[in-house]
Amino acid sequence: MKKGNVYRIYPDKEQRTLLEQHFGAVRFVYNRSLFIKNLMYKKFGTSLTEVDLNNNMTNLKEHFQWLNDINSQSLQQANRNLLTGFKNFFEGNGSYPTRKNKKSNHFSFQVPQNYQINRTTSQIYLPKIGWMKIVIHRDFLSKEFIGNNLVTKEINGDIILDQKLNKEFKVLKTLTVSRTSAGRYHVSILIEDHELYPEPESFTEETTVGIDVGIKSFATLSTGEVIENPKFLKRSLKKLVKLQRNVSRKQKGSKNRKKAVARLAKHHQLIANQRNDFQHKVSAMIIRENQALAIEDLNVKGMIKNHCLAQSISDVGWSGFINKLTYKAEWFGKTILKIGRFDASSKLCNVCGYKFKELTLDIREWECPSCKTLHDRDKNASINIKKIALNNLNTAGTAERAYGLTERSQKNEVGSLPF
Template structure:
């Protein structure tokens, strides 16, 4: 039988000693200095001489830097190469957006609080796993809190500093999938502002209540930072608390999204959703929606990954008219965003607007597939 495999990233918490933490902090600082210097070099070359510096030129400068500044002996050379590669990516993205007619921000210098990860691009070269420990050249053997077993072939290792400590992300290729038994059920999913998501059978999935409490804490923390004097010790403490609050919100959101995606993947063989990128071009932007957008695309990427792993299908469909079309008879019933109920004057179908949209999304997905639709939910 042909085995399917996917890419997957595993994240584990690290338990470095305080000595190792100092070393990691130091390596991050050195990387950040190279990052900023590489940005500065490109800027100057462009503004003063009108030329652009390439990744290969900057990479070729690294051995010279190591020779001139012995402190860089503490940083693995592939990690440094990855830093200039990140600079290159930032510039590539910048130029892509300029070309597309947007007005992007120029790649920025990063301050201490904005530079928090380093990557070993080649597993086994400077970073490897041994008996459950992470082995980093020049830093040593770091204990890993292993929560779930790693599968597949490790490719890259990224170490990141978060508000509550250090983490390692190991991206793996050739991870075997774990196909689930078919349920013979499919659904459409409408992502909304009122409830997080609505399914084709009318189920509404709401954002958890803890969000609001966490957001209040976040606001208080933000105000505390802005009240305190710049450069003061008290402000530094407040910044730490703010970072923690941010992390709590992020964790809660991720946790909710993972649980929601898992439930959907357990219940349905196929899940259809609106293509968000096209949806963005169609709908007008307001702040609440653009914030929600981020959450939706994060959720969809989790859903796609879980589905691939479980042998399920998640399919994006074009969003045109999914909320205006009547799911009962197909007639267009125009309604503004504030109209939350769909009632069809033609066939009498009456249901929540998002429920109607989810049904349309499901049918659209099934028709695109061209095959026989499974039992509608």
């Protein structure tokens, strides 16, 4: 199975400059290849392949000499990512590829091979950049696995794991270097340990739990357990407003403004880390305690268009939570059952089946006019989600296994924090 592990790296001043050059060069090649591909199809109806785009790299390097200072494999990977974007678009899994903007782009580039890790001194080597400190807070592979399946080399007493020496084993996959808005650098190492995913565990109605995610409560389970919403963003709004005000008061282009922007970005990074850590802990707890999970297929992109709820929905992070549940279910052989986004859950009485059409968002409790049962809105919804999912499974076999994750969904989520 494939797993990604994210570690923080500490480049020196010169290496930071090289990393920024790589970020910019990869973005430049991506945008140029996108322009050329669109132009050739528009003018001549020709669809360029990855080989065509890579061959054009020679011409680009002749006109832009600074591209010769960049790792060529990282530049070729940019072309591969572009074609993957087109493939996802034509398969209906994404939007049409657009230009990457320096201001809004997630700064990253990939190193497919030829990187090294010094396990003795906790350093990592990247082509064209050199050795730098890395904090390996947890092993991406066990010592036994490395000793039995991989080749290491020893230099001056240091044990070094070289990706090039282990290419034939296909264990050490692509390495991704990224920078956050707060100026922190990370590497994500994709590992393929060639272990099979566990067989799905059998489940019954008793070992299945329905999950209703919300804003007031983070999640309500069909067992009656309520997980409160920590509201990390809302709790930090006053401080964010103060930091943003400090930024606006500083003169544009000044060093003090850059410092104020860095402080603001650092606090946004803290909020994101808090939310991510919380979701990892909750998803791990739910996965460990149940064999099957029933959830709704939510249209989060559509929901955040409501400006009254957009901030609260973004703060709770439903999409990230569902992604974590999905790939952890795959790791441990659990089952994900999804119901349609238009299936009635909150408005349906879980006792008699009466549909209360007048139910609005501000009503948290309601009494069924038919059977007189008093319902908590969220608990009732979670019970209905479980019932609908199991009914779909029994009648039409519409269970969605937590298998077949795309690289796109795994890229930022898998193993990004301790399980």
